[in-house]
Amino acid sequence: MSKVEVTNLLRKAERKLRAAKELLKLGEYEDTASRAYYCMFHAAKAALALEQSFPKTHEGTIREFGLKFIKDGKLPKELGIIFSDARSLRETADYAVTPLIGLEDAKWSVEAAERFLKQISEYLRRRGIK
16 A cells, blocks of 8 residues: 555544544534544554555454554554444444443543544654655
């Protein structure tokens, strides 16, 4: 994958984070959690693409991210934990019949997505991606 495509994935992650922040302001907590997760998902895919790794599923993306970045110590362990926790929250938000995501969970998801994106962006900058 080219640097342009990696950058495009990173930009997509940034758009998802902006959407999550706007949805939080509107009180749309389930959609906030979902967009925050997708911010992390696209940021992780950008980092993996730079490593020539292209998982086809969400589970595969989380697993490969853990193996290539967390286990190897390239990125802090916290990122693997929040990525996995955000996925669980997103699944609850997207699939639960009754609303189960409140303000605190929604705020956490946005803050976690911001930390995740910042760390991935810094890592990619060190690797020559702007």
